[in-house]
Amino acid sequence: MIKSGKTGVLLVNLGTPDSTATGDVRKYLREFLMDGRVIDIPSFPRWLLVNLIIAPFRSPKSAGEYRKLWTDRGSPLLFHTEDLKAKVEKVLDPTQFVVTMGMRYQSPSIESALEELMKAKVKKIIVLPLFPQYASATNGSVIDKVMEIVKRWQIIPEISFISNFIDHPLFLKAWEELGKEMMEKQEYDRFLFSYHGLPERQIRKGSVDNYCQLGACCNKYGPSNQFCYRAQCFQTTRLIAAKLGLPEDKVMTCFQSRLGKDPWIQPYTEDMIKKLASEGVKKVLVFSPAFVADCLETTVEVGQEYKEQFEEMGGEHWDLVPSLNSGDTWVACVKELVESRA
Numbered sequence: 001m002i003k004s005g006k007t008g009v010l011l012v013n014l015g016t017p018d019s020t021a022t023g024d025v026r027k028y029l030r031e032f033l034m035d036g037r038v039i040d041i042p043s044f045p046r047w048l049l050v051n052l053i054i055a056p057f058r059s060p061k062s063a064g065e066y067r068k069l070w071t072d073r074g075s076p077l078l079f080h081t082e083d084l085k086a087k088v089e090k091v092l093d094p095t096q097f098v099v100t101m102g103m104r105y106q107s108p109s110i111e112s113a114l115e116e117l118m119k120a121k122v123k124k125i126i127v128l129p130l131f132p133q134y135a136s137a138t139n140g141s142v143i144d145k146v147m148e149i150v151k152r153w154q155i156i157p158e159i160s161f162i163s164n165f166i167d168h169p170l171f172l173k174a175w176e177e178l179g180k181e182m183m184e185k186q187e188y189d190r191f192l193f194s195y196h197g198l199p200e201r202q203i204r205k206g207s208v209d210n211y212c213q214l215g216a217c218c219n220k221y222g223p224s225n226q227f228c229y230r231a232q233c234f235q236t237t238r239l240i241a242a243k244l245g246l247p248e249d250k251v252m253t254c255f256q257s258r259l260g261k262d263p264w265i266q267p268y269t270e271d272m273i274k275k276l277a278s279e280g281v282k283k284v285l286v287f288s289p290a291f292v293a294d295c296l297e298t299t300v301e302v303g304q305e306y307k308e309q310f311e312e313m314g315g316e317h318w319d320l321v322p323s324l325n326s327g328d329t330w331v332a333c334v335k336e337l338v339e340s341r342a
């Protein structure tokens, strides 16, 4: 009998600068923000905006933020993704799977990872964008990039894209375990779930039959809004909160990291901090479940900057639940996600 080939697994995260030098941060921001799924305006105005305004003015400031984040092993987003890949490789059957890792922007590239899989003569590729909630700017962009590369291949193997995994029992269990560990050390008055934001326009563009109106529609999650990023975030909060038995009136969902002047999805995390402080709330536990690895957005923005803001307004505890990184339950989740598609 002819032996069929292995299945290739491609884990993809966002990407991070090569170093904290302003030039490297500028290069990263240029590649990232020139993606038409991230800044979704026509290419010429996008080029002007990115190259003449955002990259020159933002790079020095962002480089300073990256310096607060950087470790001996470099950027946490990169080394946690490398660790995850190494651990997933260990738990998957090596006679059946070849595991690779790539970043949507900068390095290691998706192209180099796909070449590795092609050389391994895989019969099928499973692509797992490491973003729990689907957004055109993240998962959509990964799918776009993979297709752009494989369309040049003579033989295109079967490809399966995992587009969201917010309800996977092991994803929820991993957050439950991390949350419990924090809650055993400290009591909290509120539980804040802060997700990466998106321009409202991008939600509207993805809304089928105009279902999504960026309001109470996101309080329900089902076939009508299964790809609405905002609805997926609210659903993620509900599922994790239920696992931890958190009282509904103490749980809030909000969105961080607005870029530019256009309206982004609300409520904004910064407004939520002001509201909590004005209500006299003192102890807040913060989850960031749009990310599966510690990165600039979690460690610096939520863990340092928002913490300072809350404390300046009279708050006493602002504690960030660490991300999934390469923890055992999360590794088991990735194993199951992959095996279920093999």
Ligand SMILES: C=CC1=C(C)c2cc3[nH]c(cc4nc(cc5[nH]c(cc1n2)c(C)c5CCC(=O)O)C(CCC(=O)O)=C4C)c(C)c3C=C
Pocket (backbone or CB within 6 Å): 014, 015, 016, 017, 029, 037, 038, 039, 058, 062, 075, 077, 131, 135, 137, 138, 196, 197, 198, 199, 257, 259, 290, 291, 294, 295, 296, 297
């Ligand atoms: C849930 C995942 C993410 C979504 C959705 C997303 C959308 C999005 N992001 C920007 C602009 C920036 N994001 C930046 C950093 C960053 N973003 C994500 C994830 C999502 N982005 C991660 C994991 C990171 C951190 C990377 C790291 O190296 O640690 C940045 C760069 C940092 C900075 O200069 O502040 C920008 C800029 C837009 C415009 C957007 C949707 C349209």
Ligand SMILES: [Fe+2]
Pocket (backbone or CB within 6 Å): 196, 257
């Ligand atoms: Fe981002």
Ligand SMILES: [Fe+2]
Pocket (backbone or CB within 6 Å): 211, 212, 213, 214, 215, 217, 218, 225, 228, 230, 231
């Ligand atoms: Fe919605």
